[in-house]
Amino acid sequence: MQRLENCLSGYYAAYGSYPPVALHGSRDYTLRVDGHGIQQENRHEPDLDWRRVEAACRSQPVGMSFPFSSQDVASYVEEISRLLMEKANSNEARYKNFRDNEALKYGFFALTGNSQIQSKSKYSSWSQVQVFKLGLMSYLLPRLLVIFNVQSGSGSAPSGFSQLFSKQNQWTMCNELPCDFSTGQPYASWDDVIRDMWSRNDRWKIAALPSQAVCARWMPNLEGIVAGASYSRMFYGVRPYDTVHGSYVVSADTVNPTLYSAGDSQSGGDNYSQQYLLDNMTVLDGWAHEFYYYSPSPHQSYTLWSAGPNGRTFPPWVTDEELSQLRSSDRTTAQSWIADDIVHLKN
Numbered sequence: 001m002q003r004l005e006n007c008l009s010g011y012y013a014a015y016g017s018y019p020p021v022a023l024h025g026s027r028d029y030t031l032r033v034d035g036h037g038i039q040q041e042n043r044h045e046p047d048l049d050w051r052r053v054e055a056a057c058r059s060q061p062v063g064m065s066f067p068f069s070s071q072d073v074a075s076y077v078e079e080i081s082r083l084l085m086e087k088a089n090s091n092e093a094r095y096k097n098f099r100d101n102e103a104l105k106y107g108f109f110a111l112t113g114n115s116q117i118q119s120k121s122k123y124s125s126w127s128q129v130q131v132f133k134l135g136l137m138s139y140l141l142p143r144l145l146v147i148f149n150v151q152s153g154s155g156s157a158p159s160g161f162s163q164l165f166s167k168q169n170q171w172t173m174c175n176e177l178p179c180d181f182s183t184g185q186p187y188a189s190w191d192d193v194i195r196d197m198w199s200r201n202d203r204w205k206i207a208a209l210p211s212q213a214v215c216a217r218w219m220p221n222l223e224g225i226v227a228g229a230s231y232s233r234m235f236y237g238v239r240p241y242d243t244v245h246g247s248y249v250v251s252a253d254t255v256n257p258t259l260y261s262a263g264d265s266q267s268g269g270d271n272y273s274q275q276y277l278l279d280n281m282t283v284l285d286g287w288a289h290e291f292y293y294y295s296p297s298p299h300q301s302y303t304l305w306s307a308g309p310n311g312r313t314f315p316p317w318v319t320d321e322e323l324s325q326l327r328s329s330d331r332t333t334a335q336s337w338i339a340d341d342i343v344h345l346k347n
Contacts, residue, residue: 001285001291001304001306001342003221003222003225004140004221004225004283004291004304005304006218006221007140007218007221007222008140008302008304009218010217010218010221011139011140011218013217014214014217017298017299017300018295018299018300018301018302019136019139019140019293019295019299020139020295020297020299021060021061021134021135021136021139021293021295022060022134022174023059023060024058024059024060024061024126024133024134024135025038025039025055025056025058025059025126025127026039026041026056026059027056027059027315027317028044028056029048029052029053029055029056029057029315029318030044030045030046030052031043031044031045031052031055031056032044032045032052033051033052033055034261035101035102035103035272036103036130036259036260036261036275037051037054037055038055038126038127038130038261039052039055039056039127041127047330048326048330048333048334050312050337053312053313053314053315053337054312056315057292057313057314057315058290058292060135060136060293060294060295061133061135061136061293062135062136062137062282062283062290062291062292062293063133063135063136063137063228063280063281063282063290064133064134064135064136064137064138064141064143064146064147064280064281064282065130065132065133065135065258065260065278065279065280066131066132066133066146066147066278066279066280067111067131067132067147067164067278067279068111068277068278068279077108077109077276077277078109080257080277081107081108081109081277082107084098084104084107085104085105085106085107087099087104088101088104088105089105097255098255101255102272103259103261103272103275104255104259105272106272106273106275108259108275108276108277109276111131111164111276111277111278116262116263116274117129117131117164117168117262118163118167120262121167121168121169122169123169123170124169124170124173124174125170126170129168129170129262130260130261130262130278131164131168131170131171131260131278132147132168132170132171132174133278133280134174135282135293136293137226137281137282137283140215140218140222141215141222141226141235141240141281142207142212142213142215142235142236143175143211143212144178144193144206144209144211144212145203145206145207145212145235146235146281148193148194148197148206162190162191162194162195165190165191165193165194166189166190166191171190172190177189177190177193178193178206178209178211179209180196180205181204181205181208181209182205193206207236213236215235215236216235216236216237219235219236219237219238219240220238222238222240222283223238223239223240224239224240224241224242224243225240225242225283226240226241226242226281226282226283227242227245227281227282227283227284228242228279228280228281228282240281242283242284245284245288257277257280258277258278258280259275259276259277260275260276260277260278261274261275261276262274262275262276285306285307285342286306287306287307287308287309287311289306289307289311291304291305291306292304292305292306292307292313294315294316294317296317303316303343304343305341305342305343306341306342307337307340307341308339308340308341308342309340310336310337310340312337313337313338313341314334314337314338316343323335
């Protein structure tokens with residue numbers, strides 16, 4: 001947690017604010033969530049439920065999620081899908097966590113070439129098409145270098161991959177086209193950016209962009225603490241990969257990886273036939289739970305916290321007065337959730 005806070009201080013020194021993570025959902029913890037944990041607009045529930053509270057607490061996510069850029073993803077996804085389906089459809093007691101998650105029972109497929117996602121390219125909301133979750137780590141890590149994930153001499157980009165960047169509003173509305181470092185002229189499209197990195201192997205141009213290179217200031221703090229997929233590459237001389245929690249874990253205690261849906265959750269339905277897996281990078285606490293982040297506009301303050309050993313918490317923006325207005329049983333529950341929280345520093 002202290003190392004993340006060092007990064008936040010470095011970001012503030014560079015930009016004059018803490019990372020302005022956009023809301024990926026609502027801070028309203030009464031909103032119903034679908035089978036993928038996505039909040040459903042104007043569908044409220046009166047009782048206190050952890051899944052709904054968690055969705056609100058993660059409305060400014062710590063992790064960043066994005067399409068796989070590896071050409072080997074198809075076989076990986078197929079294998080993970082098979083393992084999860086077996087457990088979710090098993091009667092063994094140890095796989096109850098899997099059976100309880102309806103989304104795991106139907107399998108999923110690779111993201112690239114998904115016609116349903118391409119058909120929703122005009123949408124920009126995370127709830128409408130879950131492709132890019134630009135959480136806290138997308139500000140603390142060199143976003144372009146991480147998401148494009150280019151290996152030296154990797155050849156052409158995977159089929160359909162570049163279209164996710166050139167046509168998806170969810171990406172283009174949150175990312176201005178950079179300038180070519182060697183000419184000073186803006187790239188014409190995200191296809192051109194990707195072409196430079198893949199075909200011409202000009203990854204150095206992206207690494208030299210000010211928006212990417214500034215991350216080198218605080219990158220040493222991320223050495224060995226970033227969990228997610230199998231990232232072993234170095235960024236500016238630092239290897240962020242968490243060797244303890246780094247890879248996706250499939251166990252009876254941990255239902256990972258997270259599944260996403262190309263469907264519009266606002267319709268109220270769970271579309272299990274169009275679900276897929278995204279790559280991600282995040283930081284976990286000592287109990288293998290993702291940290292939480294809250295920074296209200298104009299982002300001159302933040303709260304970074306761990307839910308503690310019980311893995312549950314309650315929104316820090318809910319005042320004591322609001323908490324006192326909950327019914328007695330819900331207030332007791334909420335207080336028990338935050339009793340073991342660890343808020344190391346609150347700026």
